[in-house]
Amino acid sequence: MPGEVRKFDVIVLGAGATGLMCASVAGQRGRRVLLLEHNALPGRKILISGGGRCNFTNIRCTPANFISENPHFAKSALALYQPQHFLELVERYGICWHEKTLGQLFCDHSARQIVDMLLAECERGHVDIRMNARGVAVEGDSGGFRVSCSAGEFASGALVVATGGLSIPKMGATGLAYDVARQFGLKVISPRPALVPLLLSGTERNWTKLAGVSADVIAQANRGPTFREKLLVTHRGLSGPAVLQVSSYWRPGEVIQVDFAPDMNGRSSLLGSMLEHGARRDEVAFKQALREVLPQRLAAQLAEVGAPEGWSNAALEAAEGQVRRWEFRPSGTEGFEKAEVTAGGVDTAGLNSKTMEARAVPGLYFAGEGVDVTGHLGGFNFQWAWASAVAAARSF
Template identity: 80%
Template sequence: MPGETRKFDVIVLGAGAAGLMCAAVAGQRGRRVLLLEHNAQPGRKILISGGGRCNFTNIHCTPANFISDNPHFAKSALALYQPRHFLELVERYEIKWHKKTRGQLFCDYSARQIVDMLLAECERGKVEIRMNARGIAVEASSGEFRVACAVGDFTASALVVATGGLSIQKMGATGLAYDLARQFGLKVIQPRAALVPLLLSGAEGGWTGLTGVSADVTVQSARGPQFREKLLVTHRGLSGPAVLQASSYWRPGESVRVDFAPGINGQSKLLEPLLAQGARRDDAALRQALRAVLPQRLAWHLADVGTPTGWSNAALEAAEGRLRRWEFHPAGTEGFEKAEVTAGGVDTGGLNSKTMEARAVPGLFFIGEGVDVTGHLGGFNFQWAWASAVAAGKAV
């Protein structure tokens, strides 16, 4: 009947990776579950992940692969549900997969297989899924949550917020998780774009003339670890896996340090050929030394912008140091439109690490990207989605 309020045991908001997983786990425990999604289809970000093949986890996953104001928060959920557990589910559905060198696991064929698997798991749990649930509003009273939206009015004693962060807004990302957290008195750590390209301007804008050039480097922001992977120069600045990793730690006003020759150990130097007795010391020799290690366009550019102040041993040593600790000063990031994930979010201090339930609001849970737990590049954010979802799904 029009206007009827339907009652469930659990309402899950958001049919992304975390929401689908949580709904399936709760449903298979015998809970009557409603899954609401404001988009027209479930799992949209899953479908575009990993170049369409979904980097669904990483076998090397540890709490050290995550960023949070509380670095210990993720430990419980990650221990409860590990990469091997999700892999067992993937293999149960006979989804073919492959491993890349850094432990990332991908589907051989299509990310659609992961979405279909999660939908099948929801069906096993008799989860009711409603799409196009726009205009979601939540109220709480007498131990129940009432959700009103475009597809109806619903109530439940447990509400799980799995609406994600602000990244990739063209896929329908919203700040609903943060709005609901604030509505119920939870603190929100300022969301910021993470795993995102960095912008260069001013004197460093000339680097964009190397658009398309990539090199194996190490990159480190002021407050993060070193990442040795590829750097890619773009028409707006810097990208590539190493830069994306460092971007999650970067803050405006800080520098980013690059070692252009990480494969050279302390006993052999990038400019070693110029330091040899009787060696030629001029611009041509500098270019030749750099070209032996770096792509030509990058070597030529570094020879121009990193020319030694002279050709003495001391000057060459100083130039070597600069090339091994080159500092960029990004003007910003490409923002949430290009960010793969959102850092910051619902403060973990207000959540139970074993269940993801709000300490001050019984029955209210936050999982996935909307929480202040952000993984490194390489399948770690999916593993957080699965782990936090299972923790909540077993608790609701």
């Protein structure tokens, strides 16, 4: 009937990692669940993750791997649903997996297996999934919530907003989570690109001539921890795992610091040979010392822009210190188009950490990337998706 409002126990907005997980768990708990997605296909970001193999969790996951205005907020959900729990689900479906470096778990074959698994879990829970549900509008009333969209009009006592953040708009990313939060009086921490390449300009632009060069480094932003991973020079600036990690902590106008020689092949000093009595001290010797530890093109660049002012012991020690603590001042990021995730989001001060429910709006839940909890690179954001989804689903 035209204008008929269909009623459910729970409406979940967004059929990404968080939404699929939340809907499946709630459905299997006996709730009548509607899952609305504005894209034509579910799990689009899952499919492109991990080079198409989905880095679905990290076995070393701890609350320290997440960024938030409240660093304690994620603890409850992460304790409730741990990497081993999701791994058990993966193995139940016979999905082969492998561990890469630093605890990262990937599918052996395809990320499609994770999407198919989540859809099968939704089917087990008799979840009603509606794709191409565009123009979503939410209203609150005394009985809960009413959602209208191109798929129809629906009502429920609980509403879970799992629509993600602003990263990768070509995959359908929108700011709906923030709009709904503000509509119901919740504060939103300004969203910003995270796990994103950084841009170089001005005199630092000359580094881009090394595009394609990578090196093992230790990188750090002003306010963040150190990360020892690969740095990659691009045609526009810096990328690679080390830079993506520090980008989540970086703010415009600040510097990032890079140790280009974390492993000196057993040496105690990068330029120690030049400090020996009678040793050659000039540009050639400096470049050679760098080449013994660094990729040749990188060594040549550092020799050009970081040569000592004079060749005294103090000047050589200062030059070594600079190579070990090189400062870049990025001019910006590649933006949400290239960001793997969105930092910031719905302020956790307005949410219950055990249930993801809005403190001032009973029945309204926010989970996943749209919340101000952002993981490091390496499967942590998927683990937050699973954990926050389960925390919400088990509370109604």
